[in-house]
Amino acid sequence: MNQCTAVALLPPPEHVLALSVPDDHRPEAGHVLCELGEDHDGEHCAMLWDEGERPGSAVWIRWDRERARLLPLPWCPDRDPRNADDACGLFTGHPSGHSWEVTDPTDQAITQHLARQHPHLFP
Template identity: 70%
Template sequence: MNQCTAVALLPPPDHLLALAAPGHRPEAGHVLCELGGDHDGRHAAMLWDEGGRPGSAVWVRWKGSGLAQLTPLPWCSALDPRNEACELFTAHPSPHSWDITDPTHTAVTHHLTCQHPHLFPRSRDGSESGRAPGPDPA
C-alpha cells in the first residue's frame, strides 16, 4: 500500500519563538503523513523519540487543514517475520509500516536503477536487491 500523501505545515512552538535571537525567527516546517493511504483521515508523523521508552515518541496528529496537535504515543508492538518492529504507534489506523511504500522513494530508486544499474546489483532471481546506492561494504 502506498503511503498517505497528506502534508501539514507545522509552525514553530511558542517557546522556540521566545528563545530565538532577534531577527532570526524559526521557520515553519512541513511534515508528511507516515500512515498508509487508506487510513481514517487523521494523519500522523513522528517528530522525535525520547529513547524508546513507552510513550516516549512524540507524534504530530492533524485532520484535513485543521490545527496540528503534538502527542506522545507508545510504539506499536507488532513484529514482522524478520523480527523487525513496526515504526508506527500503537493502534495505528493503517497497515504496519513494513506494508507501506513511500511512492517517492520507489520512484527515485527506479530512476537511479535505470540511470546507474551498476549500483543496484540484481539477485539470482532477477529482482533488485533493494540495497541503497553506495559503495560495497568491505
C-alpha cells in the first residue's frame, strides 16, 4: 500500500520559543509527513525522535484537523516475516499495515530514476 500523503505544519512549542535567543535566531515551523499507509483510520502520525533503549522512548506527533499532540509511544513489536531482523518502524497498535507494507511512492520513483541513470550502484 502507498504511504498516506497527509502533511502538517508543526510550529515550535511555546516553551521552546520562550527560551530561544532574539528574533533572528528563533526556531521555525517544520513540516511532518504521515508515516501510515493510505486510507488509515484515525489520526495521522509521524515519529519525531527516538531516545532509544527503553519502551516509549520514541516521540510521535499525532494530528487531525483540530489538534496535534506529542506522545511517547512504544515501537510495534512485529517483525517482517520475510526478514526477522527487520522490525516494524511504527508504534504499537498502529492503524494501517506495518512499515514494510507501506511504500513511499516518491522515494520509490527517485530510486527507480537513479537506478536507470546509475545501474552500477543498484545491483
